[in-house]
Amino acid sequence: EPEVTQTPSHQVTQMGQEVILRCVPISNHLYFYWYRQILGQKVEFLVSFYNNEISEKSEIFDDQFSVERPDGSNFTLKIRSTKLEDSAMYFCASSVSGRNTEAFFGQGTRLTVV
Amino acid sequence: RKEVEQDPGPFNVPEGATVAFNCTYSNSASQSFFWYRQDCRKEPKLLMSVYSSGNEDGRFTAQLNRASQYISLLIRDSKLSDSATYLCVVNMGTGRRALTFGSGTRLQVQP
Numbered sequence: 701e702p703e704v705t706q707t708p709s710h711q712v713t714q715m716g717q718e719v720i721l722r723c724v725p726i727s728n729h730l731y732f733y734w735y736r737q738i739l740g741q742k743v744e745f746l747v748s749f750y751n752n753e754i755s756e757k758s759e760i761f762d763d764q765f766s767v768e769r770p771d772g773s774n775f776t777l778k779i780r781s782t783k784l785e786d787s788a789m790y791f792c793a794s795s796v797s798g799r800n801t802e803a804f805f806g807q808g809t810r811l812t813v814v
Numbered sequence: 815r816k817e818v819e820q821d822p823g824p825f826n827v828p829e830g831a832t833v834a835f836n837c838t839y840s841n842s843a844s845q846s847f848f849w850y851r852q853d854c855r856k857e858p859k860l861l862m863s864v865y866s867s868g869n870e871d872g873r874f875t876a877q878l879n880r881a882s883q884y885i886s887l888l889i890r891d892s893k894l895s896d897s898a899t900y901l902c903v904v905n906m907g908t909g910r911r912a913l914t915f916g917s918g919t920r921l922q923v924q925p
Contacts, residue, residue: 731911743858743901745912756911791857802848803913805857 702726704806706792712812713782721777721809723792732775733793733803734767736760743791749775782813815840820902820916828924831892835919837885837902845907847878849887852899852918861887861900892923 705724713719725732734746747757749767764780775794779786789810793803820837827833839847847864862869864876864885875888885902902916 733912735913742917743852743915745914748911750911758912789855801846802860802863804860807857810855 704792704794704804706790706806706809708809709807710810710812712814715784715813716781719779719782719811721779721790721792721811723775723777723806724773725775725792725794726804727773729794729796729804731755731795731797731803732769733795734777735791735793735805736788737791737808738788746777779811782811784813787811787813816916817841817906817914818902818904818916820900820919822917822919824920824922826922826924827892829892829894831923832888832890833892833921834889835887835900835902835921837887837916839883839885839902839904839906839914841904841906841908842880842883843907844883844904846905847876847885848903848913849874849876849885850901850903850915852901854899858901858903858915889921892921894923894925897921897923 707722732749735743737743745758747761748755766778768776789808791808792806795801795803817840849861850858851861852858862871864878868877873890877886899918899920901918903913
């Protein structure tokens with residue numbers, strides 16, 4: 701069964717450092733997403749990406765965040781200067797189309813900012 | 815009012831019990847609805863989509879009431895492996911592609 705894969709599974713970084721989280725969406729999916737979940741809280745939308753551009757972003761997705769699809773398979777989330785409050789589980793997801801279809805999630809990257 | 819609201823639980827039920835979860839959503843223009851399941855520190859996994867006519871998948875039945883902006887999930891014959899957090903998830907429509915998650919309802923099935 702095709703799945704979304706994410707690397708690394710766990711990343712520890714110092715405050716102020718840049719991190720890049722990587723994802724390989726399901727191959728025939730066209731829409732890609734990043735969500736995050738702070739420990740004990742609900743899953744929150746960050747950004748959606750379609751046709752090589754951001755199609756929607758939340759208030760959380762400020763200038764310190766960026767996304768990129770550097771090649772035909774990878775989808776990355778970069779956090780430029782990490783803060784303690786960026787510590788969370790980051791989930792990548794993909795869907796065949798943007799509406800009325802299910803999104804499938806990767807296993808997540810646990811980011812710990814120290 | 816929260817965009818997607820769920821009773822956090824926990825619901826503690828014996829094996830074999832029937833349990834129902836409810837969820838309300840705030841935006842009447844919402845277009846699509848899902849139940850996801852999340853195990854501790856794992857990713858959300860799609861359990862089922864929720865259709866206007868209601869739908870069933872084995873022991874799981876989902877219902878949607880658009881007039882009341884209400885979604886339900888019924889689990890029959892609960893198994894120990896059903897223990898998880900059940901997430902009500904809504905696409906709010908109006909041009910949005912993002913999914914909005916409820917905080918989840920925790921289910922613990924006991925032997």
